[in-house]
Amino acid sequence: MSQITSSEPVIRAKDLTLAYGDFIVQSGLTFDVKEQDIFIIMGGSGCGKSTLLKSFIGLKEPAEGQVLFRTGGSGASVNEQRYIDFWQASESQRQQLMQRSGVLYQSGALWSSMTLAENIILPMDEYLDLSPMDMKYLASLKLALVGLSGFEDYYPSEISGGMRKRAGIARALALEPDILFLDEPSAGLDPISASLLDDLILQLRDNLGCTFVVVTHELASIFTIGNNSVFLDAKSKTMLATGDPGDLMKHSENEAVRRFLARGDT
Numbered sequence: 694m695s696q697i698t699s700s701e702p703v704i705r706a707k708d709l710t711l712a713y714g715d716f717i718v719q720s721g722l723t724f725d726v727k728e729q730d731i732f733i734i735m736g737g738s739g740c741g742k743s744t745l746l747k748s749f750i751g752l753k754e755p756a757e758g759q760v761l762f763r764t765g766g767s768g769a770s771v772n773e774q775r776y777i778d779f780w781q782a783s784e785s786q787r788q789q790l791m792q793r794s795g796v797l798y799q800s801g802a803l804w805s806s807m808t809l810a811e812n813i814i815l816p817m818d819e820y821l822d823l824s825p826m827d828m829k830y831l832a833s834l835k836l837a838l839v840g841l842s843g844f845e846d847y848y849p850s851e852i853s854g855g856m857r858k859r860a861g862i863a864r865a866l867a868l869e870p871d872i873l874f875l876d877e878p879s880a881g882l883d884p885i886s887a888s889l890l891d892d893l894i895l896q897l898r899d900n901l902g903c904t905f906v907v908v909t910h911e912l913a914s915i916f917t918i919g920n921n922s923v924f925l926d927a928k929s930k931t932m933l934a935t936g937d938p939g940d941l942m943k944h945s946e947n948e949a950v951r952r953f954l955a956r957g958d959t
C-alpha cells in the first residue's frame with residue numbers, strides 16, 4: 694500500500710452509467726478519487742475498466758451521471774460549487790480540464806517516426822507558447838524524471854518495451870498535468886520491468902504530487918501502488934466496492950472482491 698492519503702476529492706463519479714448504444718457496460722458508479730491517490734480501476738476482463746477511464750479523459754460520454762473535476766486549488770473544501778461537470782462543460786472548459794490531465798494509452802502510442810524528445814515536444818508545441826530551445830530543454834527534463842536521461846534522440850523502436858512505457862509517461866507529463874491516467878501500464882512487460890514501472894509511478898506521485906488513475910488487473914501492481922480503488926463487476930454490471938485494495942482484500946463484505954484480490958479470479 695502506498696503512503697499518502699488525503700481527503701480531497703479531485704474527481705467525483707456520480708451515478709455513472711456507461712453504455713455503447715443499448716449495451717450497458719456499467720451503471721451506478723459513484724466514488725471519489727482523492728488528491729494524490731493512486732486510484733486503481735480494477736475488475737475482470739471486459740468489465741468496463743477502459744470505458745470508465747475513457748469517460749474521464751473525454752473519449753466516452755456517459756449515458757447517465759456526472760464526472761466532476763475539482764476546479765479549486767489544493768485545500769478547497771468538498772463543495773460542489775468548486776467542481777465542474779466534465780460532460781456538461783463548455784468546449785473551452787473541457788479543453789482546460791484535458792490539459793490538466795496526462796494520458797498513457799495501453800499501446801504506449803509514441804510516434805515511431807519521431808525521436809523521444811520530438812514525441813514529448815509535440816503536445817508542448819500545440820499547447821504552450823515556448824521557444825524550440827525551451828521545449829527541448831523541458832523534454833530532456835521530462836525524460837530525466839522517468840530515468841531516460843540521454844535518450845532524447847532515440848527512436849521508440851530502438852528502446853525496450855519498459856523504456857517505451859517510461860517515454861510514454863514522460864510525454865504524458867509534457868503539459869505538467871496534475872492528474873495522470875494510465876491504461877494497463879504494465880501490459881506486455883516482464884515482471885521486473887513492471888515492478889520498475891510501479892516504482893516510477895510511486896516516485897512521480899511522491900515527487901510531483903500528481904494524482905494517478907490506473908487501469909490494471911495485475912495484483913502485484915494493485916497492492917504495490919494503489920491506496921484507493923473501485924472494483925467493477927462484469928456480471929452485475931456495477932461496482933462492488935471502493936477503497937484501499939489491501940483493506941478490501943481483508944474486509945470487503947463482497948466475496949467476489951475478496952476472491953479477486955486474493956487470487957485474481959473473477
Ligand SMILES: Nc1ncnc2c1ncn2[C@@H]1O[C@H](COP(=O)(O)OP(=O)(O)OP(=O)(O)O)[C@@H](O)[C@H]1O
Pocket residue numbers: 713718736737738739740741742743744745
Ligand atoms: N467501441 C465499442 N463498441 C461497443 N462495445 C464496446 C466498445 N468498446 C468496448 N466495448 C465492450 O464494452 C465492454 C467493456 O469493455 P472495456 O474495454 O471497457 O473493458 P475492460 O474491463 O477494459 O476490458 P479488458 O480488461 O479486457 O481490457 C466489453 O464487453 C467490450 O466488448
